[in-house]
Amino acid sequence: MSESAKEISKKSKSSFYYAFNLLPEEKREAMNVVYAFCRKTDDIVDESNEDLNVKYDKLRKWRIEFERAFSGHSEFPLLNRLGKTISNFNIPLYPFFELIKGMEMDIQKDRYKSFDDLLLYCYRVASTVGLMTIEIFGYKNPSTKRFAVDLGIALQLTNILRDIGKDAEKGRIYLPQEDLTKFNYNESELMMKVYNNQFKELMIYESGRAKRYFESATSNLDLEDKKTMFAARAMQHIYYKMLGKIIAADYDVFNNNIKVTKFEKVGIALGVWAKYNLVY
Numbered sequence: 001m002s003e004s005a006k007e008i009s010k011k012s013k014s015s016f017y018y019a020f021n022l023l024p025e026e027k028r029e030a031m032n033v034v035y036a037f038c039r040k041t042d043d044i045v046d047e048s049n050e051d052l053n054v055k056y057d058k059l060r061k062w063r064i065e066f067e068r069a070f071s072g073h074s075e076f077p078l079l080n081r082l083g084k085t086i087s088n089f090n091i092p093l094y095p096f097f098e099l100i101k102g103m104e105m106d107i108q109k110d111r112y113k114s115f116d117d118l119l120l121y122c123y124r125v126a127s128t129v130g131l132m133t134i135e136i137f138g139y140k141n142p143s144t145k146r147f148a149v150d151l152g153i154a155l156q157l158t159n160i161l162r163d164i165g166k167d168a169e170k171g172r173i174y175l176p177q178e179d180l181t182k183f184n185y186n187e188s189e190l191m192m193k194v195y196n197n198q199f200k201e202l203m204i205y206e207s208g209r210a211k212r213y214f215e216s217a218t219s220n221l222d223l224e225d226k227k228t229m230f231a232a233r234a235m236q237h238i239y240y241k242m243l244g245k246i247i248a249a250d251y252d253v254f255n256n257n258i259k260v261t262k263f264e265k266v267g268i269a270l271g272v273w274a275k276y277n278l279v280y
Helices: 005-011 015-020 025-046 052-071 077-089 094-108 115-137 143-162 164-169 177-182 187-191 197-219 230-248 262-278
Strands: none
Touching (some): 025 115, 052 077, 115 143, 143 230, 177 187, 177 197, 197 230, 230 262
16 A cells, blocks of 8 residues: 555556546545545455455455544555545545445456346446545536436446456456347357357447436536536546447457557547636
8 A cells, every 4th residue: 555646546547547637736636545545445356366255354444444544543544545535525425335335246246137237336336436526526516416427337338348358258247147138149159259240239239328328427417517527527538439449349349459548538638628628
């Protein structure tokens, strides 16, 4: 835990880093701390080959230390900084606990029967991050919470579509089982990364879902809050571009390296910042 929050954010090469790097210093530092918490929570589950019980114990300790951080008494400096950030920006606590529950889901299961099951997972691991960060950005309209929730789902669904092959290598299938059945594409084909018409139709269907959540997010963001949400909007544009690249590759995520380049991320972030800071 010796790395600084900024180092964790920068080293990840995440779209988040490029999206919020143009924020005022106080908000940028707060975002780095929140992102570092999310990254470290995810790493407990994803970055090790440890026994599941060990991961459970680490996640349980992380939750306890998070609670201790409210009074500045965690053994982890990052969590103590997070406690101060939560207090300074009056961030609700429930998204943090829900995020940890989302990580527990990754330990508990590697299949999702229905889209409703997957939706809960997406909410917990992604929408929660949006609900944390909008408090740092600042907003006036309650509908901005809905924007955060729907955008988180859109981003996570896009991630899932991009990483189908990588997740399969780890034995994970996030696409709902009912959808595989609907398009007559089976689990063994997915594990072998079979690209065929059935897979393409399945991907068209899932991409359409992601698009609808992107559109719903946009419709819930009031004009009055667009300026303060420019970093979130940058994320939205970066991931929408990624979804576009999946579509442009004819949905063949198995044989194409789908990514938005650093140059593209910087350009999008600067473009969105200029739009909302020079126009509104």
